[in-house]
Amino acid sequence: MKLDVSGLSVRFRVPGAEVRAVTEATFQVRPGRCLALVGESGCGKSVLAHALLGLLPGNATVTGRALLSPGPGSGETEAVDLLAVPPAVLARRVRGRMVGLIPQSPATHLTPVRTARAQLAEAVRELGSSRTAGELAERFGLRPADLDRYPHELSGGMAQRVANAIALAGDPGLLLADEPTTGLDRPLVERAMDVLRELCDEGRAVLLITHDLRAAERVADDIAVMYAGRLVEIGPAEQVMERPRHPYAAGLVDAQPDRAFVPVPGLPPELTDLPGGCAFAPRCSRVADACRTVPAMEDGVACWRAGHVARA
Numbered sequence: 001m002k003l004d005v006s007g008l009s010v011r012f013r014v015p016g017a018e019v020r021a022v023t024e025a026t027f028q029v030r031p032g033r034c035l036a037l038v039g040e041s042g043c044g045k046s047v048l049a050h051a052l053l054g055l056l057p058g059n060a061t062v063t064g065r066a067l068l069s070p071g072p073g074s075g076e077t078e079a080v081d082l083l084a085v086p087p088a089v090l091a092r093r094v095r096g097r098m099v100g101l102i103p104q105s106p107a108t109h110l111t112p113v114r115t116a117r118a119q120l121a122e123a124v125r126e127l128g129s130s131r132t133a134g135e136l137a138e139r140f141g142l143r144p145a146d147l148d149r150y151p152h153e154l155s156g157g158m159a160q161r162v163a164n165a166i167a168l169a170g171d172p173g174l175l176l177a178d179e180p181t182t183g184l185d186r187p188l189v190e191r192a193m194d195v196l197r198e199l200c201d202e203g204r205a206v207l208l209i210t211h212d213l214r215a216a217e218r219v220a221d222d223i224a225v226m227y228a229g230r231l232v233e234i235g236p237a238e239q240v241m242e243r244p245r246h247p248y249a250a251g252l253v254d255a256q257p258d259r260a261f262v263p264v265p266g267l268p269p270e271l272t273d274l275p276g277g278c279a280f281a282p283r284c285s286r287v288a289d290a291c292r293t294v295p296a297m298e299d300g301v302a303c304w305r306a307g308h309v310a311r312a
């Protein structure tokens, strides 16, 4: 499955204002490749993922295109614009079957009053999976006894595996993983990333949303950096981590504990009150007159002064 997103914008109507949650996002996710979408809390990552799945509330307006093209041998023939198909089609044909969601907090995503086995079996039944619940559980390293537990009896790592098994029940070609490692300790984060990599290496396209750059670096082929609803840098993971060109991307990398460990100074703007030009300008040490106009994305970076980035 291949995803081509172009010009995706999301606006929320709230009393007396408009939240510009995502603006003109353009990116691709290819089969067998993992794109990590990174950025500070509130920059629009989850809204973007929910827009792709048709899961936004009624006060949202979504524009743009998100073309999902099936790969050979998938049984599907037509490309689907996720932003244009009716909700019933998204529910019947797309969610779980073409696009799987690995949720942010697996333990709370699972229904508390039913065992892991019952929930996995239901997903298998509803999605007409070619694999049994037992086979899926085994695939993710769950023992039969684990499946008989209720969600509150599962450790964070086990709940994660159950959520992965459910997300994979319909064998979707595109996986969206929104902060799949929240609350896990480092070894479990690494295990979860390695599983995601395996799923990707089997030919699936993976969009990983995270604020954990170390996790992103472990699994991603490409990294997209988001700031105040816009993608500001996108490129091969190694390049973005080692030679970031956007001042904000450089700041995020330098903020990592294993790097300079210097936080990006200041706070992001309110999405109801974005500055007129480059939204990063109030925090940027490189700001110049040109930055009064929003920079276009060119060669994977949206900054008038890309290449002049000073590192901490």
Ligand SMILES: Nc1ncnc2c1ncn2[C@@H]1O[C@H](COP(=O)(O)OP(=O)(O)OP(=O)(O)O)[C@@H](O)[C@H]1O
Pocket (backbone or CB within 6 Å): 012, 013, 014, 019, 021, 039, 040, 041, 042, 043, 044, 045, 046, 047, 048, 057, 059, 211, 271
């Ligand atoms: N239904 C809604 N109505 C109004 N604003 C919303 C709604 N849902 C989200 N937002 C706003 O959209 C912005 C982006 O939120 P989003 O959840 O995508 O952030 P995020 O990047 O996923 O953050 P985090 O890393 O904390 O998960 C936030 O300012 C949020 O308050």
Ligand code: SF4
Pocket (backbone or CB within 6 Å): 246, 247, 248, 278, 279, 280, 281, 282, 284, 285, 286, 287, 288, 290, 291, 295, 302, 303, 304, 305, 306
């Ligand atoms: S466009 Fe200007 S303000 Fe924005 S990141 Fe680049 S140098 Fe900084």
Ligand SMILES: [Mg+2]
Pocket (backbone or CB within 6 Å): 045, 046, 047, 178, 179
């Ligand atoms: Mg989020």
